[in-house]
Amino acid sequence: MTEIRLWNTKTKAKEVFSPIDPDDVRMYVCGPTVYDRAHLGNARPVIVFDVLFRLLRHVYGEENVTYVRNITDIDDKINATAQKRKAAGAEGTLEHLIHDRADETIHWYHQDMDALGALRPTIEPRATQHIGTMIAMIQDLVEKGHAYFAEGHVLFAVDSYADYGTLSGRTVEDMIAGARVEVAPFKRNPMDFVLWKPSDADLPGWDSPWGRGRPGWHIECSAMSYELLGPAFDIHGGGIDLQFPHHENEIAQSACAHPSEDFARLWMHNEMLQVEGRKMSKSLGNFFTVRALLDQGVPGEVIRFVFLSTHYRKPMDWTAEKAREAEATLRKWYRIAGAAKPGDMPNALVAALSDDLNTHGALAELHRLAGEGDAAGLRAGLALLGLMDDRIPLWADAGSAALTAAAERLTDAREQAKATMNFAEVDRLKAALAEAGVEVRMSREGVELLPAEGFDPAKLEALPEDPTEWH
Numbered sequence: 001m002t003e004i005r006l007w008n009t010k011t012k013a014k015e016v017f018s019p020i021d022p023d024d025v026r027m028y029v030c031g032p033t034v035y036d037r038a039h040l041g042n043a044r045p046v047i048v049f050d051v052l053f054r055l056l057r058h059v060y061g062e063e064n065v066t067y068v069r070n071i072t073d074i075d076d077k078i079n080a081t082a083q084k085r086k087a088a089g090a091e092g093t094l095e096h097l098i099h100d101r102a103d104e105t106i107h108w109y110h111q112d113m114d115a116l117g118a119l120r121p122t123i124e125p126r127a128t129q130h131i132g133t134m135i136a137m138i139q140d141l142v143e144k145g146h147a148y149f150a151e152g153h154v155l156f157a158v159d160s161y162a163d164y165g166t167l168s169g170r171t172v173e174d175m176i177a178g179a180r181v182e183v184a185p186f187k188r189n190p191m192d193f194v195l196w197k198p199s200d201a202d203l204p205g206w207d208s209p210w211g212r213g214r215p216g217w218h219i220e221c222s223a224m225s226y227e228l229l230g231p232a233f234d235i236h237g238g239g240i241d242l243q244f245p246h247h248e249n250e251i252a253q254s255a256c257a258h259p260s261e262d263f264a265r266l267w268m269h270n271e272m273l274q275v276e277g278r279k280m281s282k283s284l285g286n287f288f289t290v291r292a293l294l295d296q297g298v299p300g301e302v303i304r305f306v307f308l309s310t311h312y313r314k315p316m317d318w319t320a321e322k323a324r325e326a327e328a329t330l331r332k333w334y335r336i337a338g339a340a341k342p343g344d345m346p347n348a349l350v351a352a353l354s355d356d357l358n359t360h361g362a363l364a365e366l367h368r369l370a371g372e373g374d375a376a377g378l379r380a381g382l383a384l385l386g387l388m389d390d391r392i393p394l395w396a397d398a399g400s401a402a403l404t405a406a407a408e409r410l411t412d413a414r415e416q417a418k419a420t421m422n423f424a425e426v427d428r429l430k431a432a433l434a435e436a437g438v439e440v441r442m443s444r445e446g447v448e449l450l451p452a453e454g455f456d457p458a459k460l461e462a463l464p465e466d467p468t469e470w471h
């Protein structure tokens, strides 16, 4: 079996990946808070862990990998949008409006990430569907002396967990100095974090031993990963911005609730995204969503290619120049891969990905295969990297674009011929199409062109541009 080696943030070493159960490889990745369209930076962990998911499926078998990515649908920004809509006269209870806003955003998220070629995770749990598990876990932490109740809140006591901070390698003093810690008089230690907080009557809330309220964000992942993957699983992933405090807090909660279990064995973090060499931010005016790029006509495969060209543990710089180059390369590769059936998976490509997801090396291998004209190998490699499914994407399909253009020309010629009763142009065009290997079907409904035996898009492109040139 292929040996996969991955950098473990926790041990700060590249380790040979050895799943707890090779028949049930389990991965958890922190997912989106669904309050608005995903920005380009949000797409990076999605693509990085999609590549890992595909590699694991390739090595261990599709049925033997479970990928959980949560959906945070409890959030002040979701509530704020719902409240604004309610104030503007929207129908329904606030609870419904909150649910609708989350549904709407999840739908956008799926559309946008699908366009980037990311497979849907095996399970996408919504926080609101797992409140019971969170309450049970918080109760357990209180009983074990790791959490305490104060002024309507339940807080995790970081002093009760000696290993707090080991993932990011910080001391509690450093963390207090470096973090924007929410100061609250009822906290025993400024680093203590919220497990449960009270809800006002007009905000979503659930009954609990501590009154009506809602869970803090960190407990979501500890509770849902426990419920869906068990107390010990293989890989936990997310952006490097989540390492502290979110992942430190997840570890503290899970380790204290299940002291004899491993929780996540291997931690992986992707670096952040920049745009044209600068941090993406609203104030710099270089902040944009995945949808905005797609709507500008940048194909999802091109976005994915640009992301894959930088290793996930390095900051990635999105530039328009890289997108142009990626598009040209992909067009070339799709032309070579063409209608070839996927051949054997190229070993060098799997080896590159197995070396801590060396996607840059994997793309270099595709360059090599394209250079050798190995259509079947290229086709298999494109599929593993999520750059090509069953067929060439429409935007890059020279044949389909040429057919569409030729059909338009033939339709125009036919309209003119009906007026002049001179069908010479139509006949000439039909002959040229037949010569290019195109079957022409004409009916009252219109013109239909189908690629037939010996179809050659290059011959179609060689047809005269302007119908008047056919005279």
Ligand SMILES: [Zn+2]
Residues within 6 Å of the ligand: 029, 030, 031, 221, 246, 250
């Ligand atoms: Zn999380």
